[in-house]
Amino acid sequence: MNWSTKKAIAFDLGYTLVTNNRVQLHRQFLRNQGIELEEEIIRRAYHLADKKFMRAYPKVISTGWDYYFPWFVGKVNFLLGHQFNLIEQTNFMKQEIDRLWQSGQSFWTPFPWTVDTLQKLREQNFRLALLSNWDASARPILSFLELDELFDVIIISDEFGCEKPDPSIFQELLLQLNCSSEEVVYVGDNYYDDVPGAAEVGIATLLLNPYGRLGMEELNYKPVVPDIRHLLELLPLHSHAAYE
Structure with missing residues (x-):
């Protein structure tokens, strides 16, 4: 990858820039x-459940809570060696x-480094x-x-009318950025949707x-990094001329 040509950086949202408290809620249920x-x-x-669904069940995660989450949590339980009533568990x-939202809090939160990294890139x-x-729900x-x-x-699949990995949504990204493909790098956590x-x-x-490569051992792909902070090491951070 020729990092010196990059003028724009596009990001996925979930588990790239933001995370949630599903782990803490699962732990409380246990x-x-x-x-x-x-x-x-x-x-x-x-x-590991995320990577399994990305690999074996493409687009299922984006179908909504009621359609995939009990199935997904069942996979997590299996990996942990437990078995529960999934309706009871996911309802909890x-x-x-819902209680978080009602108290003025969000289920989704930025990673601790997200805002600082984005600001440094800007x-x-x-x-x-x-x-x-x-x-x-993305824009709210x-x-x-x-x-x-x-x-x-900002391009949201629900608004645009198709999802990654459809190349047309990436083409729209280039159009809205007014950049060539060589000038853009995309950052995401789902090989099958993003790459x-x-x-x-x-x-x-x-x-x-x-x-590391846990959960994606079937892939021979580089570069792979733990989180977006590593952009600050990979990209040649020199000032580009501002776009008109």
């Missing part, structure tokens, strides 16, 4: 059942999430974009978290995986 597990053990199980988690005159497979979440003002371009579609229009992708 505690209610008299089971104590370290948070990191549960986090790794969720990571959903009620806790200071270096990189144009920033968001391109995410998400429903109509971005606004609530005060992330929307950090981006020059093939971007590559079809000539955009290079930086793939995120917080556990």
Whole structure:
């Protein structure tokens, strides 16, 4: 990848820029059942379930809570060696999430490094974009978290009418950024959604995986880094001429 040509950086949203408290809620449910597990053990199980669904069940995660989450949590339970009534378990988690919203909090929160990293990239005159497979809740979440003002371009699949990895949504990214493919790098955590579609229009992708190659052993892909902070090491942070 030729980093010296990059003028714009586009990001996925979920588990790239923001995370949520699903691990903590799962841990609380286990505690209610008299089971104590370290948070990191549960986090790794969720990571492996994510990668399994990305690989084996493409686009299922974007179908919505009722359609996939009980199935997904069942996979997490299997990895942890437990078995529960999935309706009871996921209802508990959903009620806790609803309680968060009702108290003025968000289920989704930026990673601790997200805002600082984005601001540093903006200071270096990189144009920033968001391109995410998400429903109509994306913009309210971005606004609530005060992330929307950090981006020059925001493209949400529910608004555009198709999802990654369809190359047309990446082509739209180039059009809205007014950039060539060589000038853009895409950053995401889902190889199957993020890499093939971007590559079809000539955009290079930086793939995120917080556990090295855990969960994506079938792939021979580089570069892979733990999180977006590593952009500050990879990109030649020199000031580009501002776009008119």
